[in-house]
Amino acid sequence: MVKAVPAGAALMLAGCAPAANTGGGRADAPAHAAAPGLRPGVHEVQINGVRLWYRVAGRAPAGVAPVVFLHGGPGQGSTHFDELAGDPMERSLAMVYLDQRGSGRSERPPSGEYSIALLVEDLEELRQHLGVPRIGLIGHSFGALLALEYAKKYPANVSGIVFTSGLWDTPYQCRLRLQRVAELRPEAYARVAADTLARDGTRRNDCELEFQAFRTREEKAAYDTEIMYPDPAIEVRMDSVNAAHGIRNTGELGRAIFQGGLLQYRFTAFDRITMPVLVIAGWHDGAARPAGLRELASRLPNARFVEYERSGHFPYLDEPERFARETAAFFSATVAKR
Known part of the structure; x- marks a missing residue:
């Protein structure tokens, strides 16, 4: 319905800024x-x-x-x-x-x-x-x-x-992602390359392996910026826009x-x-x-x-x-x- x-009623939304034109004026x-x-x-x-x-x-x-x-x-x-x-x-x-x-x-x-x-x-x-x-x-x-x-x-x-x-297709696309880790961060990939099986003997999801290849959140965040933003300034602009409007x-x-x-x-x-x-x-x-x-x-x-x-x-x-x-x-x- x-x-x-x-x-x-926009002001009633939790954590929301007042309804306004979000198109930068x-x-x-x-x-x-x-x-x-x-x-x-x-x-x-x-x-x-x-x-x-x-x-x-x-x-x-x-x-x-x-x-x-x-x-x-x-x-x-x-x-x-x-x-x-x-x-x-x-x-x-x-x-x-x-x-x-x-x-x-x-x-x-x-x-x-x-x-x-x-x-x-x-x-x-x-x-x-x-x-x-x-x-x-x-x-x-x-x-x-x-x-x-x-x-x-x-x-x-x-x-x-x-x-x-x-x-x-998450399993297939995660496999491609993990291959990219191997190309760009071979030392990180080496941490999980031999640990592909779960306790029940099934193959672990490649995205899980990607997450676990990095030792800290900061290390993973730096890698994500590299693989998604050829120009890191784009990420900064996105974050600035969202912050200006109170969006998270x-x-x-x-x-x-x-x-x-x-x-x-x-x-x-x-x-x-x-x-x-x-x-x-x-x-x-x-x-x-x-x-x-x-x-x-x-x-x-x-x-x-x-x-x-x-x-x-x-x-x-x-x-x-x-x-x-x-x-x-x-x-x-x-x-x-x-």
């Missing part, structure tokens, strides 16, 4: 439709018992569905994308910047209920609230997984997917998703993803390595793979103009192909 929430361009849920600006709506926050901005050509950005983390929030990448996106698309439950300015559910299935239903309820038959999806990292899961259940409701630096990842959503089996997750319903998909990888990305994303594109019936040579895990920040240009062209072409 969807229930609109008065704008002033830029004006909201008219949205492509006059439906109340798609009016430009900040919205809050109660969906499945949780107050969700989203912002609408930009204008799309006639027939191009509004595009919902699904952030990663899990729990990262959409503010950094909105503020640092939003301007070029909004020139050609009607953008919906959504904070998933427990993320950004959206409410942390009092019940503590989180799951991939529930996040998918939140998105479907949002689509209905927007008042449109279809939405486009830009999924980043964990958000790309959500895009696939939503499209699997509601294929008729999706115009197209931009799958960016995303997760789709509480870890609540992430813990629940990992406890729900994320390390064993595999997407296999490739035949359900019949809509166009643009798979984008960053050449420098050691978190979602290009080889793994190329493999996904080869398994989808209507996908194209693109590699950004100057990008890491955040192509929309490393190469924002190219990302916006190619994304706009992709979603415009979904109209012509209908």
Whole structure:
């Protein structure tokens, strides 16, 4: 059930700044439709018992569905994308910047209920609230997984997917990640290379081995910066934007998703993803390595793979103009192909 929430209710959200334009002061361009849920600006709506926050901005050509950005983390929030990448996106698309439950300015559910299935239903309820038959999806990292899961259940409701630096087969992609550890930190890899079996004799997950290869959190954090940010200043900018708006990842959503089996997750319903998909990888990305994303594109019936040579895990920040240009062209072409 969807229930609109008065704008002033933003102040009721725990740990949330007052509802405001999160686009760094830029004006909201008219949205492509006059439906109340798609009016430009900040919205809050109660969906499945949780107050969700989203912002609408930009204008799309006639027939191009509004595009919902699904952030990663899990729990990262959409503010950094909105503020640092939003301007070029909004020139050609009607953008919906959504904070998933427990993320950004959206409410942390009092019940503590989180799951991939529930996040998918939140998105479907949002689509209905927007008042449109279809939405486009830009999924980043964990958000790309959500895009696939939503499209699997509601294929008729999706115009197209931009799958960016995303997760789709955790065991396989973790194996690629661990190979990167071996390349960049051979001394760290050597600590776990001979310890691949769990007590019950099964093979341990490669992401667990990656975590355990590093002796301290600081050592792991430095490595993560190296494999995700070819330009470390991008991470500093993201952190500064989130701090300025009082946004932080509480870890609540992430813990629940990992406890729900994320390390064993595999997407296999490739035949359900019949809509166009643009798979984008960053050449420098050691978190979602290009080889793994190329493999996904080869398994989808209507996908194209693109590699950004100057990008890491955040192509929309490393190469924002190219990302916006190619994304706009992709979603415009979904109209012509209908």
